[in-house]
Every structure is written in structure tokens, then in C-alpha cells.
Amino acid sequence: MGSMDTSELIRSVPTDLFLGGEWVPSGNRATFPVHDPATGDVLAEVADAAPEDAMRALDAAVAAGRDWAATPPRERAELLRTVWSKISERADDFALLMTLEMGKALPESRSEVAYGTEFLRWFSEEAVRIAGRYTPAPAGNGRILVTKQPVGPCLAITPWNFPLAMGTRKIAPALAAGCTMLVKPASETPLTLLLLAQIFAEAGLPAGVLSVLPTSRAGDVTGPLLEDPRLRKLTFTGSTAVGRALAEKAGRSLLRTSLELGGNAPFVVFDDADLDAAVEGAVAAKLRNGGEACTAANRFHVANSVREEFVTKLTERMASYRLGPGTDPDTTLGPLINENQKKTVIELVEDAVAGGARVRLGGETPEGPGWFYPATVLDDVPRSARILREEVFGPVAAVTGFDTEDEAIAAANDTEYGLAAYIFTRDLDRALRVSDALESGIVGVNRGVVSDVAAPFGGIKSSGVGREGGTEGIEEYLETKYIALR
Numbered sequence: 001m002g003s004m005d006t007s008e009l010i011r012s013v014p015t016d017l018f019l020g021g022e023w024v025p026s027g028n029r030a031t032f033p034v035h036d037p038a039t040g041d042v043l044a045e046v047a048d049a050a051p052e053d054a055m056r057a058l059d060a061a062v063a064a065g066r067d068w069a070a071t072p073p074r075e076r077a078e079l080l081r082t083v084w085s086k087i088s089e090r091a092d093d094f095a096l097l098m099t100l101e102m103g104k105a106l107p108e109s110r111s112e113v114a115y116g117t118e119f120l121r122w123f124s125e126e127a128v129r130i131a132g133r134y135t136p137a138p139a140g141n142g143r144i145l146v147t148k149q150p151v152g153p154c155l156a157i158t159p160w161n162f163p164l165a166m167g168t169r170k171i172a173p174a175l176a177a178g179c180t181m182l183v184k185p186a187s188e189t190p191l192t193l194l195l196l197a198q199i200f201a202e203a204g205l206p207a208g209v210l211s212v213l214p215t216s217r218a219g220d221v222t223g224p225l226l227e228d229p230r231l232r233k234l235t236f237t238g239s240t241a242v243g244r245a246l247a248e249k250a251g252r253s254l255l256r257t258s259l260e261l262g263g264n265a266p267f268v269v270f271d272d273a274d275l276d277a278a279v280e281g282a283v284a285a286k287l288r289n290g291g292e293a294c295t296a297a298n299r300f301h302v303a304n305s306v307r308e309e310f311v312t313k314l315t316e317r318m319a320s321y322r323l324g325p326g327t328d329p330d331t332t333l334g335p336l337i338n339e340n341q342k343k344t345v346i347e348l349v350e351d352a353v354a355g356g357a358r359v360r361l362g363g364e365t366p367e368g369p370g371w372f373y374p375a376t377v378l379d380d381v382p383r384s385a386r387i388l389r390e391e392v393f394g395p396v397a398a399v400t401g402f403d404t405e406d407e408a409i410a411a412a413n414d415t416e417y418g419l420a421a422y423i424f425t426r427d428l429d430r431a432l433r434v435s436d437a438l439e440s441g442i443v444g445v446n447r448g449v450v451s452d453v454a455a456p457f458g459g460i461k462s463s464g465v466g467r468e469g470g471t472e473g474i475e476e477y478l479e480t481k482y483i484a485l486r
């Protein structure tokens with residue numbers, strides 16, 4: 001199918017609720033606006049799910065659960081593969097839609113379509129490799145048969161920064177495992193998952209297996225679900241603050257829970273690093289998705305002996321990024337998601353500068369509509385600066401120096417978060433030694449992009465619990481049961 005223009009595309013995306021395979025208006029017939037971050041204008045009005053809609057979706061998921069769990073793994077795999085293929089045919093439409101509702105530059109959206117669809121293909125392959133084990137009882141008094149069964153109905157709450165990938169990274173393993181799923185997309189970016197739901201419907205997804213519930217009332221709609229004993233799993237990606245609140249609720253119901261939360265990744269450059277490679281890695285780790293990624297490098301700790309050369313080169317490279325509307329073919333850095341995000345970035349930069357940080361690039365918001373913020377490099381950032389403690393979620397690099405390896409490790413670990421970390425060095429022993437010492441779930445060694453469908457993505461400390469992707473990702477949707485045989 002040829003790619004559509006903006007208005008055709010927006011008109012082609014369903015804006016009702018996808019309730020167990022049926023397109024229905026919200027129970028209260030209310031809608032909420034979706035905005036274009038480049039202009040602030042309303043892109044579309046979307047059905048505003050109410051609590052009763054969510055409970056109907058759970059009813060449908062429970063009703064479909066047994067049959068879907070009993071569906072042969074090969075059939076579940078084929079359905080995921082079909083959706084992967086169908087999305088690939090509409091890659092341009094998905095990319096444009098994400099740019100329109102999230103703001104990211106089109107090349108970033110195209111990259112996300114490739115990344116997000118890969119989770120469908122990956123878990124179509126994992127679906128047929130779910131295995132238990134068989135053990136003769138050590139005492140010779142029987143046999144132990146370990147089996148894996150689907151957890152049951154799941155709730156996914158997804159963020160706005162990777163609208164497709166953070167949806168497929170949850171939906172694909174859940175359906176592959178034989179679970180049914182309700183998805184509550186971020187209110188900023190519901191259109192992408194509504195279009196995905198349409199693709200699933202076209203692919204012949206059985207009734208009740210998947211629901212997509214856009215809503216402006218996240219807490220009201222998900223709260224009753226988390227209290228319903230029929231729900232068996234929560235998977236959330238978003239801020240640590242919301243993650244903590246959800247974990248408390250899920251804890252009361254003893255729900256299986258996966259939490260992919262915030263990050264504040266250190267990027268450590270040792271004096272023996274290939275500086276050009278380190279600069280390329282830094283730009284990738286900082287500006288992928290415009291810096292609105294929980295894996296984004298935010299705190300750059302650079303050996304003092306090479307810091308000036310590194311900062312000069314980093315500044316030159318980041319200065320080459322073209323700030324503008326994501327749909328503009330020349331744009332490589334789109335707007336931030338909303339006014340609040342922009343205010344947060346401005347505050348963190350102003351706080352650092354007030355504390356003595358030197359602005360080497362950017363730092364000034366452009367006039368005019370939209371939530372634009374330029375690529376920014378701050379050097380000599382004081383240890384007291386908020387930007388070293390708080391997730392900036394924007395295109396701002398905060399640079400500090402160090403003299404010894406121990407100082408670098410201490411600075412890198414001086415954060416409540418523990419998702420991704422990056423180190424550049426030519427010394428393999430040092431790379432392994434420092435990787436071991438870093439408090440994170442992911443370490444990039446001499447590379448700035450670490451995300452891969454085959455890897456178990458996730459963090460420690462305030463970055464959450466659980467892993468998504470890899471062979472570990474499907475385990476989050478399986479329960480282990482053993483049968484003791486004579």
C-alpha cells in the first residue's frame with residue numbers, strides 16, 4: 001500500500017476503543033484530543049475509555065483466555081508473523097503517524113518501526129520454543145515434570161516515547177505465551193497502537209485476546225483492573241514515580257509485575273578511548289529519539305586529559321542536528337512531547353548553569369509554537385546540579401571530568417537509577433572490570449545504541465524490575481508448574 005498524506009492517514013486510523021476485537025465508542029461517549037508536538041494543534045479526537053469499558057475488556061480477555069492458551073503455539077506464532085509482515089507493508093504509515101503524534105523526526109520513526117516490528121517476529125519464533133523439563137526424582141521415588149503455562153489476562157501500560165516498540169515489546173511475548181492482553185497507551189500517543197490493533201484485527205486475531213483502551217483518565221481506568229483478581233499480570237513502562245505507585249497497587253493483589261522505568265545513564269570516556277568513536281557513540285546515545293529514551297546517556301564523565309577535545313568534537317557533532325517539525329525532511333531533532341517536558345528540560349539546564357555549568361551548545365528555547373528544545377551541551381557541570389540526579393528526557397548532555405577509574409565508577413554509580421551505562425576504552429580488561437562495577441542492567445562497551453530484540457532489556461534500583469526481549473522476555477508471561485509423577 002502506498003504511503004498516505006497526513007490528513008488521509010489520520011482519517012484512516014480508528015479512534016474508537018478496540019475492545020476485545022470490536023471497535024466501540026467509549027461508554028461515556030467522551031473523547032480526548034491528541035496533539036501534534038510540532039504545532040500544539042489537535043491532530044485527532046480519540047474515544048476516552050471509562051472504567052466500565054476496561055472491565056468489559058477484562059471480561060472479554062477472561063472469556064477468550066482458555067481457548068487462546070490452548071491455541072497451538074505454531075498458530076500463535078503465525079498470527080504474530082502475519083502482523084509483522086502487515087506492519088512492514090505499512091511501515092511508512094506507522095512512521096508518519098508516530099512522528100505526527102509523538103514529534104520525533106521521521107528517520108527516528110522509521111527506525112522505531114523496524115525495531116518495534118522485530119519484537120513480533122522475535123516472539124513468533126519464541127512462541128514455539130516454550131519448554132519445561134523432565135527430571136527423575138533424586139530419591140528414585142518418581143519423576144518431576146516441569147511445565148510452563150500462560151500467566152493469564154495481562155494489563156500493559158505503555159509510554160509515549162516509543163509508541164509502537166513499547167507496545168509490541170509487551171503484546172508480542174504475551175500473545176506468544178498464550179496470554180490475553182489489555183493495553184492502555186499513553187494519552188499523548190494512542191493512535192499508533194490503535195492502528196496496530198487494526199492490523200491485528202485484519203490478521204484474524206480471535207475475539208477477546210487484545211484490547212486497546214485509550215483514555216485521559218489513566219488512574220481511574222486501570223485502578224479497578226489492578227484490584228480485579230482475574231487480572232494476573234501488570235507490565236508498565238514509564239516514569240519511576242508512576243511505576244512505584246502502580247507497584248504498590250499490584251502488590252496488594254500479588255500481581256506478576258514488570259516495570260521498565262526511568263534512567264539516567266552515565267557515559268564514561270577513558271583517556272585511552274578512540275575519541276572519534278566515543279563522540280559518535282555519545283551522539284547516538286544522547287540524541288536517539290531526541291533524547292526521550294530511558295536508555296539515553298545523560299551524564300558524560302570524561303577523563304580530564306581528553307575532556308576538552310571530546311567536548312569540542314561532541315559540540316560540533318550535536319550542532320549539526322537540525323531542530324524542526326518531525327515531518328520536515330531536513331529535521332533530525334524533533335520537538336519534545338509536551339509543554340511540561342519542555343519546562344522540565346529548561347529548569348534542569350537553568351539550574352545547572354546557575355550552579356556554574358558552561359553552555360557549550362544550545363540552552364536557548366526558540367520562539368514560536370511547538371515544544372522545541374535544541375541540542376545542548378553543558379560542561380563543568382557542578383556535582384550539586386539537579387541534571388546529574390534527575391532524568392532530563394531531552395537533548396541535553398551534561399559533562400563532568402574525572403582523573404581516576406575509581407572516580408569514574410563512583411560518579412557513574414552516583415544515581416538512584418540503574419538502567420543503561422556506556423563506557424569507551426580500548427582496554428578490554430578495563431572494559432570488563434568497569435562493566436562489572438557499574439550498577440545497571442545494560443552496559444554498552446564502545447557503542448552508543450544498546451537496544452536489541454535479542455537482549456533482555458531492563459534495569460535495577462529505581463529503573464525497575466523484570467526484563468523485556470531476549471529469551472528472558474517471554475518468561476515474564478509464563479507461570480512455572482510442576483507435576484510430580486510416581
Ligand SMILES: NC(=O)C1=CN([C@@H]2O[C@H](COP(=O)(O)OP(=O)(O)OC[C@H]3O[C@@H](n4cnc5c(N)ncnc54)[C@H](O)[C@@H]3O)[C@@H](O)[C@H]2O)C=CC1
Pocket residue numbers: 157158159160161184185186187218219222237238239240242243245246260261262263293294341391392393
Ligand atoms: N522509562 C520510559 O520509557 C519512560 C520514562 N518516562 C519518564 O517519565 C517522565 C514523565 O513522562 P510521562 O509520560 O508523564 O510518564 P508517565 O509515567 O506519567 O506515563 C507513562 C504511562 O503511564 C500512564 N500513567 C500515568 N499515571 C498513571 C496512573 N496513576 N495510573 C496508571 N497509569 C498511569 C500514562 O498514561 C502513560 O501511559 C518523563 O519525563 C521521563 O522521565 C516517560 C516515558 C517513558
Ligand SMILES: CCCCCC(=O)O
Pocket residue numbers: 159161162166237260292293294295451452457
Ligand atoms: C522505553 C525506554 C526507551 C528505550 C527503548 C529501547 O531502546 O528499547
